[in-house]
Amino acid sequence: MRIVEPQGFPAGTRPGARADRGLVAPFLSAAALAACCLCLPSRAMAHVKWFAPFDVAEPPMPISAVLSGRFPLVFAGFALLMAAGFLLDRLAAASPRGGALARRGGEEVEERLLRAGLGAFFVALFTAGGAILTPELKTDAAWPAWLQLGIAASMFSPRTCVLGAAGILALYGYGAALYGAFHLADYPVFLGLAAYMALTSCGTGRPRRLRMPILQASLCASLMWAAVEKWAYPQWTFPLLEERPWLLFGVLPSDFMVVAGFVEFAFAFHMLTGFALSRVGILALGAIFGLAILDFGKLDAIGHLPILATMAAMFVHGPTPLQRRLHEIRRGLLAEAHRAGLAFAAAVCVFVSAYYGLQRAEHGGGHRPEARGGRVAVATAAAPASR
Template identity: 40%
Template sequence: MLAGAASFLLLGTAAASAHVKWFCAFDVAGQPRGLEQVLCADFEWLTGLALVCLMFGCLAEGTTLGAAILNAFDRVTERLRRDSALIVRAVVGFFLISLWNLGGIILTPELKTDANWIPWLQLAMAACLLWKRTLPLTAAGIVFLFGFAVWTYGAFHLADYPVFLGVAAFLALTALDRNLFGQRPIDVVRIAAAITLMWASVEKWAYPQWTDPLIAAKPEMTMGASPELFMQAAGVIEFTLAFALIWTPLVRRVSAVILAAVFVSAILEFGKIDAIGHSGIIAVLIAIAADDARVPATRRDVVLAPLYYASALMMFLGIYYVAHNILYGDHYGLATGAAAMLPVI
């Protein structure tokens, strides 16, 4: 069911998975669509359908069929699992060398810079990936570049990319053979990837007009749906698949496979820039799909799925809109209202 729902996203890969900021004009400080427009009837039935799919996946996981699928995952991904850290290192190395070759980019295509030393730092970071002992240096470099991008473009803009911090943590923890507060390296980067994609899905609802040029150039990607409905559906499916990355083992592994397929499909549409920009998260998703850690799914997971999903949805919507209002202007009175509540809280 989850895979079936995601077929809409797979078929409409261009608008749904390409990072619109890399290919279209955007204005982060611009007024987002009002929450009363986002939380409409179409949004409600789409999230309802997504929840049904998520709960179905949880139910299936506790059955003989679910166990068989997990066992099949384990067999098929055995080699990937053994080499998952090496795959991430190799792909991050490709990513950093590509940035060095392109020049003028901090971490992603829209984060431009005139600093001539950054490409050489990126090349040095790539070289440090060759040895396990020097992985923390690459991790430190990623964190530094992330901080430099925050300084240049602002924290709100870089909220699109916490996956970079997750990759940095993965590299450092792998080198040191340590966990972070009980979370394995793969768990840390999995959570960071989930946060990244859930935040990106909110942006699809807040600024659907950013994708208008892509849809105008490739109208077939909407499969007959209106651009408005298409972007709502793309955001809901992306949010659901991202949420699934932090849920039960089978659900998150299926989600990782679907998301990886979506990002790879987008490369066919958008070419080299998309391949470079999304290479890191594709490698992370492959590692998540190969992860064989299991905690048996229970009925509690099925029952709690709607509560946690709704809480995550409201939290990301709330943080996005309140933060935007505080930083760029109180368009809807949200920041004023939040500030007035602080003394009470």
């Protein structure tokens, strides 16, 4: 009997059991996806800094306050969900359909998707003017717009993509100089895109094979960082929730933000560590971002275009070598599911610690505008006035 790669199950698995799993796994994955799409707070995925006032120098909610209430219970629930998701992924990987989902896609298609998406994004920034990389990163300087047009032009050929990568890094550095490293830590995906485009100009070989793992890690890091923001600064989103009370489903806004943060973090974790169902997670999260665009409009569409293009490329590419290695480990399923839950919990702790640590390192953990030479005023004024 031919065994579908990768062999995520221990040797000696009964063929009958494998066939049963092949029948059951697709239905389980479809049911899980349907449940997620029905329950997720889709419009909470919009980047709050683009639509409401904020101040990154404002001290975040104390850790003790974050960990109070229902946070520990939701944390434990999502850790168990990630462990169960790992088991489901293994079941899907053992089925013929799951094996098809895990096959690698075409690099040429993914590259063209990214180049086209980035080209369109930087043309939109050039046309709008006044933005560095994202809507809230404002500038009065004229040169970023012309650099953005140059980056868009560099996407026409793989050989010139390295010039676009240099331009993206220049804009990122300029944004960090104006707004601070803590603010720009929201967007490591741009660093991943710059690395992808630089490696695209390297011809063939191992450097090009590193493009997607780097880009995928940078996108997941961006989503995880944004998830922590929902816990550290929930008050930034409260005005939007007041305008859209139907999103709460009768839940308190504070509890809603806890769940919304875990939803985003869980999706990012799954896209980084999943295997056979990683494309299902990408598709579901892409649908959520699409629903957010319907609510928030053109600004949200342009701002999220690099993320959507990256997710489209990830969908085409399929699992990376890192994901394959994670799921080729021959250990007991329950032991591996336990490890997956612990890894999710550890990732949450690492990102929360990094978020609070960087905010304190740059802003002192307190609100002292006089010590920052005007950066607070720039960051606060960057967001549009509350609607």
